[in-house]
Amino acid sequence: MDSLLQLALALGLMAIAIALSAWQKLGLEWNLALATGRSVLQLVVLGYAIAIAFEVNNPWFGLCVVGVMLVVTAIVTRNRISQKIPYLVPIVAASLFIGVALTLVYTSLFVIQPRSWLDPRYLIPLTGIILGNAMNGAAIAGERLVNSLNANPLEIETHLSLGATPEQAIASYRRDAIRAGLLPTINTATIIGLSTVPTFMAAQLLGGVPPLTATAYQIVVLFMIILATLMIILLITWGICRQHFTKDAQLT
Template structure:
């Protein structure tokens, strides 16, 4: 049976050498006149500081092992995700923040509850070892799915305004008039994760799988965990897209079922 070797730990000297890869990327950008030098430099600095701070923060939360700081961190993550998603959905300055945040909250809660009670069987539901990593992974993917579905639905309604209004004039309800665009938006939001699932383990190795193997986990265990994560992401993305598109389309009509976009 395979036995993992000693875990390779990276010290600050090792991390310093890792910056060399970003330096090479910046040099290549300058050589090819891509104009990405400032963005790469900024992204490098932010990623380093944010992940370093995250490591210390999560370590502190692990030591506290109390639900209040754990839920506080997850709440901040949710609000930031909703804010970022809101900025990607353009609708004449109208805010979908509460729709997005509510959709993310409901979909994540449902998926995490399902996994915790039926699969992992946690004795303590707020265990930071499981709650924070799992919530963070599915929340990040759900955020992208919400942005894709909401943005595509708004564009579809704008580009097909006359067709929708024709349906309304013929007696269709707002839901009936935009059903095809709503379904298309949900399908588009699921394309990234479905494409990933089609080639996972063949063309690409997921970050979580690679991270666990590098951390010393048995590859078979890492595969099982990755399967669970992928299925969680699909369910959460599906629920999020359904809820977001439902909320967004309702904001496009007034109380008289007239299109206001």
């Protein structure tokens, strides 16, 4: 009952936000209300799913939860990049899977070394953290690259006519997109611990974890996010570039 009461009181924060929006005539009241309802519902469903996964302790169930998370993240990321590029969902999903899998394999082998790699208590939270952060970087990079390619067809075709390969013709656009997608993560890393306490570390501290232990876990998570985000952005931008050229190296 105390938890339900605290949750109900926490909704007062959003009520204040909605009231402020109405007071300033921002027109965001419905958006805030919808975001509140969806976030509560989605988190409650996720909480029950994770609770079942922990109780059952079945690797296959944990993998199913992770699979759903990956598919939803791929669709959301695709929608933010472009809905006109064919096969973009499979490209994004494959990029997310490879980036998350390689990062978790390295972390499992050399850092955390859990008893079971597929333990839901380990697999689900870390996958969710990586996906949540990588999605933003991938969406920024993908959208930047698509806009650049659509805005500069003549320049790209000029490079192609002079003998450049598709990779060479769009190299500068892809490089700028990768930098734009990774920059928010790098900026977070540069100020972390100075002006901010990261969410993961704050949650551990609120849960009673010793500060130095929470710090060690946060360092591991931060480095995982940076590596996974970079790999995912590299793969997604490469896939987008492939979709913009025909087999004869012509811009579509």
